[in-house]
Amino acid sequence: MKNSESLKEFQKLNSAQITEKIEQLRKDLFDLRFKQATRQLNETHKFKTIKKQVAQLLTISKSQSASQTTSD
Template sequence: MALPKIGEIRDLDDKDLAAEVLAAKKKLFDLRFQQATRQLEKTHEFKHTRHRIAQLLTVERERQLSKNNSKSTPSKGE
């Protein structure tokens, strides 16, 4: 299984992005639980899930910063 692409994440709207973050964090919790009970077979899913969370949070932060920059930039008439 290949690592997820960030281009797919950038196409999501803010509501879907937040839902994806929650789903990925829940999946990571489930993976940790499976590992603790020795039921985990696909250990590479840790890396993929952490990578996915990092991508989601990066895109979320980029959007926050772009909103703040657009608000704080004064217009030329002021």
């Protein structure tokens, strides 16, 4: 259920907010990789959730840009 809620929240964002959120999630993913390399990471499940959120945001971003292109 949480994933569908976050997806609904993502769909409400505009393109600038989506870009900002993607950058933040990629930074978080980098930090997780760094923690994993230094053996400080305990929550390995976060890799999957963050990567999934990035993919969802990219999909929403592309669909928004495609709808803007067709409406113009």
